[in-house]
Amino acid sequence: MIDADKLEILTESAKYDVSCSSSGSRRTNKAGGLGNASVGGICHSFTPDGRCISLLKILMSNDCIYDCEYCPNRRSADVRRASLTPDEICELVINFYRRNYIEGLFLSSAVFGNPDKTMELMTETVSKLRRVYNFNGYIHMKGIPHADGALVMKAAKLADRMSYNVELPSEKSLKLLAPQKTKESLLLPMKSLNNAIEYDKQNNVRRGKVLPAGQTTQMIIGASPECDGQILKLTEALYRNMHLKRVYYSSYIPVVQSSKLPANGAGLLREHRLYQADWLIRFYGFDVNEICGEDENLSPDYDPKCAWALRNMHLFPVEINTAPLEMLLRVPGIGAKSAYRITEARKFSKLDFDNLAKMRIVLKRARHFITCKGKFCGTDSLAQVKTSLLISGSGEINEQLTMFSEPSTALSALTGEI
Amino acid sequence: MKIFITDGSPEAFFTAVFDAFAEKECIVTSDENVQLAFDSQVIRTVYDEEKCERVRKGIARYDKDAEDDVLFVLRSCDPLKEQIAFEYIKKLMKSKTAVKKMLSLPEVIEFNDILYKVTGEAHRLKGLLRFMESRDNVLYAPYSPDNDITDILMRHFASRLKNERFVIHDVKRKIAGMYNGHEWIMNYVGEAEVYLSEYERAFENLWKKYYLAVNIEERPHEKQMKRSMPVRYWKFLPEKNQKT
């Protein structure tokens, strides 16, 4: 059985990776097998930092030959080192899964020996899980830069999701802070995985699909000087060109002393605003240009949708009973669920403010931007609208204040749902 | 006013719906302690196959999902569940079309609220249920849900842990679902005696260790944790009972 200290070292090394979701894959249990994957994703526990535990997230090894400036496991760091064998990992996954502790495995690793050897051992682990232990639960694998393309493809046939982390928002910063990783070593494998996924899609491949839950990536925010506009442009390109399922942002935490790195961590508020903007791009049909100029940062005072609405007051108010869904989604205070409820309910009868209140649609912010049967209940004074957007954001402001007073002790919602 | 009291089973409920349908104002409940008014007339509904079937067929004619939705609502711990399901069915029959999406109707709002609470708890417990391994290799999960959802969980785990034998035990309602590797049944179970396997404590401790190690201490957010994982569920979570 795995040694408890090793588990501790390899968990602590992996925990700053933020992509924990287990959703997006529907893997059915094969005869004689253990487990399946649930499309909606399942959280199995929550840690005191408010994050969900869905997958067993560990490194295969933290014994790294690379020297990324920001990483506690880099070669030149003086930390406890540990590695696991494929069998140790398999045994742990199976036993945790049977007890319903986890939804599956998130396997990452430092580069030990060389990239090929690392990728090979990771793939061997996953292959054993699937073939020897008959495990049909969820598996997310980290891609190792510079590893052989054929090995990566082999891994992609076994895992539900893979991620190559772009790490930093520009090539310049990557060169400075992660000198052994190159833009190509991250983007090229991402591209060939995308090609393989697209091939399966176009040819209607049903069984043995490559990465049924797609690819994600992650970048560190605030370790380098790029502004939000640049970060969001890159995000948009990754969604459009690589068809990523998610881009994760990880606000920089100074765990390492270095002259190349800022002394302070990036605020969680910034991370939160980026997730909100990301949400608008993915679900609400916004273009980055509408949200944030290329060399601008997002407003700390308003969430990006409110900020957009304030710049576009001439488009409001909109009539709740006739506005198209795309426009409802742009009303501050109306989220996807509320917009859905409105579009369904108004098919049967015209809605007034009373109906909206009964349907538990929060009107505090929205009332300045809508009419119901032609009636307007907001205020015409822009100054008043602004203050109401500032202070009425369903608890968001309280959260922001805690963020400002103790920047290191608050947590932003990972999703950015507005 | 007439008060129809059922034994809590769906069959008796559908029978009561049949009897109560023509009443102008009435109460349908399985709550024995229901408040009686001066003019109340208590009627104990007993299952009647024909009446029950007619109601079920009637519902299905306008909305084929409605019966399943009603069955979910009847698992709720809300004392008004039968009344709310009854009002919903009445609305459905009078509208002669599915009302599920008429989201501004009060009957639909109340019904959906309960429905989401039940399905929401079932979803949450698909994650929070914890099995322990017994000496004879049966997985055992005691828990105490708000709503009567054990058979929903049985369906989920029977497909996930297809080749295992397991028991899910609702210790509050004293019922348990049992799966033998092929099929599952529900049964009354008061107390269960379980002898743990040799490795059980070791894996439990590894899990506790993992839970502590994966937390980012510099960013505490207890409020968020408790919102997502309410304290009433902690009793059965090894990681929230850190004393070893």
Ligand code: SF4
């Ligand atoms: S490759 Fe870089 S980021 Fe990854 S473990 Fe090694 S030093 Fe850390």
